[in-house]
Amino acid sequence: MSTPVLDKVEAESAASPYITVTMRIRRFNPEISAESVWQDFLVEMDPKERVLDALHKIKWEQDGTLTFRRSCAHGICGSDAMRINGKNRLACKTLIKDLNPEKPILVEAIKGLTVLKDLVVDMEPFFQAYRDVMPFLVTKGNEPTRERLQSDVDRARFDDTTKCILCAACTSSCPVFWNDGQYFGPAAIVNAHRFIFDSRDEAGEQRLEILNDRDGVWRCRTTFNCTDACPRGIEVTKAIQEVKRALITRRF
Amino acid sequence: MKIHKYDTVIVGAGGAGMRAAIEATKRSRTAVLTKLYPTRSHTGAAQGGMAAALANVEEDNWEWHTFDTIKGGDYLVDQDAAEILAKEAIDSVLDLEKMGLPFNRTPDGTIDQRRFGGHSRNHGEAPVRRACYAADRTGHMILQTLYQNCVKEGVEFFNEFYVLDQLLAEDPETGVKKSVGVVAYELATGEIHVFQAKAVIYASGGTGKFFKVTSNAHTLTGDGQAAVFRRGLPLEDMEFFQFHPTGIWRMGILLTEGARGEGGILRNKDGERFMEKYAPVMKDLASRDVVSRSIYTEIREGRGCGPEGDHVYLDLTHLPPEQLDAKLPDITEFARTYLGIEPYTDPIPIQPTAHYAMGGIPTNVEGEVLSDNTTVVPGLYAAGEVACVSVHGANRLGTNSLLDINVFGRRAGIAAAEYSAKADFVELPENPAERVLAQIEGLRESTGSERVADLRRELQECMDANVMVFRTEQTIKTAVDTIAELRARYKNVSVQDKGKRFNTDLLEAVELGNLLDLAEVMAISALARKESRGGHYREDYPTRDDVNFMRHTMAYREVDADGNDSVRLDYKPVVVTRYQPMERKY
Numbered sequence: 054m055s056t057p058v059l060d061k062v063e064a065e066s067a068a069s070p071y072i073t074v075t076m077r078i079r080r081f082n083p084e085i086s087a088e089s090v091w092q093d094f095l096v097e098m099d100p101k102e103r104v105l106d107a108l109h110k111i112k113w114e115q116d117g118t119l120t121f122r123r124s125c126a127h128g129i130c131g132s133d134a135m136r137i138n139g140k141n142r143l144a145c146k147t148l149i150k151d152l153n154p155e156k157p158i159l160v161e162a163i164k165g166l167t168v169l170k171d172l173v174v175d176m177e178p179f180f181q182a183y184r185d186v187m188p189f190l191v192t193k194g195n196e197p198t199r200e201r202l203q204s205d206v207d208r209a210r211f212d213d214t215t216k217c218i219l220c221a222a223c224t225s226s227c228p229v230f231w232n233d234g235q236y237f238g239p240a241a242i243v244n245a246h247r248f249i250f251d252s253r254d255e256a257g258e259q260r261l262e263i264l265n266d267r268d269g270v271w272r273c274r275t276t277f278n279c280t281d282a283c284p285r286g287i288e289v290t291k292a293i294q295e296v297k298r299a300l301i302t303r304r305f
Numbered sequence: 306m307k308i309h310k311y312d313t314v315i316v317g318a319g320g321a322g323m324r325a326a327i328e329a330t331k332r333s334r335t336a337v338l339t340k341l342y343p344t345r346s347h348t349g350a351a352q353g354g355m356a357a358a359l360a361n362v363e364e365d366n367w368e369w370h371t372f373d374t375i376k377g378g379d380y381l382v383d384q385d386a387a388e389i390l391a392k393e394a395i396d397s398v399l400d401l402e403k404m405g406l407p408f409n410r411t412p413d414g415t416i417d418q419r420r421f422g423g424h425s426r427n428h429g430e431a432p433v434r435r436a437c438y439a440a441d442r443t444g445h446m447i448l449q450t451l452y453q454n455c456v457k458e459g460v461e462f463f464n465e466f467y468v469l470d471q472l473l474a475e476d477p478e479t480g481v482k483k484s485v486g487v488v489a490y491e492l493a494t495g496e497i498h499v500f501q502a503k504a505v506i507y508a509s510g511g512t513g514k515f516f517k518v519t520s521n522a523h524t525l526t527g528d529g530q531a532a533v534f535r536r537g538l539p540l541e542d543m544e545f546f547q548f549h550p551t552g553i554w555r556m557g558i559l560l561t562e563g564a565r566g567e568g569g570i571l572r573n574k575d576g577e578r579f580m581e582k583y584a585p586v587m588k589d590l591a592s593r594d595v596v597s598r599s600i601y602t603e604i605r606e607g608r609g610c611g612p613e614g615d616h617v618y619l620d621l622t623h624l625p626p627e628q629l630d631a632k633l634p635d636i637t638e639f640a641r642t643y644l645g646i647e648p649y650t651d652p653i654p655i656q657p658t659a660h661y662a663m664g665g666i667p668t669n670v671e672g673e674v675l676s677d678n679t680t681v682v683p684g685l686y687a688a689g690e691v692a693c694v695s696v697h698g699a700n701r702l703g704t705n706s707l708l709d710i711n712v713f714g715r716r717a718g719i720a721a722a723e724y725s726a727k728a729d730f731v732e733l734p735e736n737p738a739e740r741v742l743a744q745i746e747g748l749r750e751s752t753g754s755e756r757v758a759d760l761r762r763e764l765q766e767c768m769d770a771n772v773m774v775f776r777t778e779q780t781i782k783t784a785v786d787t788i789a790e791l792r793a794r795y796k797n798v799s800v801q802d803k804g805k806r807f808n809t810d811l812l813e814a815v816e817l818g819n820l821l822d823l824a825e826v827m828a829i830s831a832l833a834r835k836e837s838r839g840g841h842y843r844e845d846y847p848t849r850d851d852v853n854f855m856r857h858t859m860a861y862r863e864v865d866a867d868g869n870d871s872v873r874l875d876y877k878p879v880v881v882t883r884y885q886p887m888e889r890k891y
Contacts, residue, residue, distance in 0.1 A: 082804065082806065083806070084804045084805065084806050085804075101643075101645075112758075112809075112810070113756075113757075113758030114758065116801065117757075117800055117801030117802050117810035118801055118802040118804070118810060120802075120807050120808075120809050120810075121809075122345075123523060124341055124345045124347070124522040124523055124524045125345075125347060125349070125350050125522040125523075126522065126523060126558075127350070127556075127558045127639060127643070128639075128642070129349050129350050129442075129445060129635075130341075130344070130345040130346070130347070130349055130350070130522065131344060131345060132341070132342075132345050146642060148642070148643075169493065169806070169807060170806050170807040171807075173807050176342065180342075183456075184456050188453050188456060189404075189405060189453040189454055189456060189457040190403075190404060190405030190453070192403075196403065199399060199415070200398075200399055200402040200403075200408075200415060200416050201402060201403065202413070202414035202415065203410055203414050204410065204414050205410050205412065205414075208407060208409065208410050211407070212407070212440075215407050215439070215446060215449070216442070216445075217449075218344070218349070218445070219344050248405075251405070251407070253405070254405075286638075
């Protein structure tokens, strides 16, 4: 490796980086009004900061009533999925500089789930759909004394869908889900995929039957919104297609 | 106010809480209370692995693991507990695999293992492959797998319920304190809930948010520690906090030690592999306290990188891109997302980040909480980062925390459920929610001029400046004074959101109160420990003093007749079985 020298990141940080950004946030609090309203906040931001940092600055310096969920702040806990400039993203993984901060940045709750206050939605229907696909390993007897053996190739088969953090960015970006809350939605199918294609699991048929339902995988219209929305880079639409194919061929 | 009755109540739904829940639900009527959703817990942020001497890829055994844990903890580890940790590690990993955890595999199809800091072959000869892992998202996979199994077992969760108080009843004859239940605040509605329970298990995680540069989630505010401490129960070894060597510069986001386990190297501004100077054998894989001090020594001596010389580099550029993609996909993505750096070709700027509380609520090896050096509080349990068993002593080894939550989460779950199967409910006091109501209403109605965010920022800046990797009597005293001032100002804090529904403004005010109380305990404990051991490094007392300080700190809250509180310190002997303290070299 070459000797580290001042690199471009450090050179950039030498000048004052702050710019004024307009955060346009859809506010809703049924304790105050039955209607939601857009509200603008001006915040001083380093463009390399996150949208979550901007929300925190508003909450901590301007308006303590602004309400949103967050925890880890680096894209692993799945708390802060929201609609940012019309696209589902995690506020903690979206940098201001990637959003054209010249214009107001629009932030609103994810769609298709009931808004409870500001950016907070009712996650219960989302988790219910997840629970409904039997999201756990099912095995029958013959338990080994040590670990179950699994080849590298078999392990790789479902690697992509193990990355899911249940943030609901995919499900709440799906037009089918917006129109019909009964649809399982992409996240539940991703988590079914994770077990259907796990060589150790023995309940693939049962899960496929669940997803063969009227509100199952066949509702998917392959719009790829879910794949675009996934902050973990999971190929969600591909996973749904693989489940559809498994239903037809009964091979998985 | 609503009253609920359960045999067992678990506070927290991270790794320890859910591992306990899987056991407790099978044996007793159990409720799990979490201020988040279970899958949001910070176990999910753990990356590198979970230690167990499976010996799948090279010779290893639990005795070596026990020794490494005790040495890593700078001989403040209770050795009986460390032995349990290392022995039960093997079944813990196998249990998780059987629950469905997708570990990376060896070519033979067994669980793959990699190197990690402080884990060695034959008592320090060379690094050993002991960490079982799933890419660099092992914690994520543990959290998901445990949640999946909670769904399977039908565990009952109360999501976004924030536990604010621990109810205790004192036996009028014996003076023994028993657990009665907990009081929780429902975030969605603002309603107060009393949970009467035969057994309560705290598994609510750490308290890293009193530091500014930290790998901890915003929500890690020491809620469990504070709830029991305010009720007169002790906290153990709170001065011992781990600073992980490789946080993303200025942000503190964790970059796993697994990066160095895979061959990553730390370099200063001259490109020098400086760890060779400080740890000739283990080099970049020395224990975390040693590596973090080495990094700051480089920075202080003018060999830090960048215009301000305030960081060093984690260099992965010599590793094949395929290896980074397969073994370290998440952390390389963090570098791209947050720093705009391509780890294939450029080194990553890092600095130590506040990571893990070695101290916490004292327990024995069954997870039973202690009210002094030896007395158990019947019906009260703790496991995971909130607890202090103590298996981590003065410095935790990497991969031992994912292990701790599984071994002691399971133990606490079984012990609590077995206790609640035999025990009776203890009667609730007349106004069980009195304190919580006063606290919540006090904050909601306060018109004081202090703001939560200001006090929290001042606290975090004070902690970073004064009680981080290097400490002296003077810096710690500064911290003690500043914290006292901030605690006084906190009485005058107010919130803007006066509503009941999802009042996160109020929640943050409560959390700040917890952080302030625990910061005070930490600073006062650190001031009294006039030696250097593990994560507690005193420049004015740079060596370990086994004669005076090979003992655990026990901090108690005392309240005088006027209602003023203070922290009283006592000490507890370390359990030594077979390893006498030796000089610690890596």
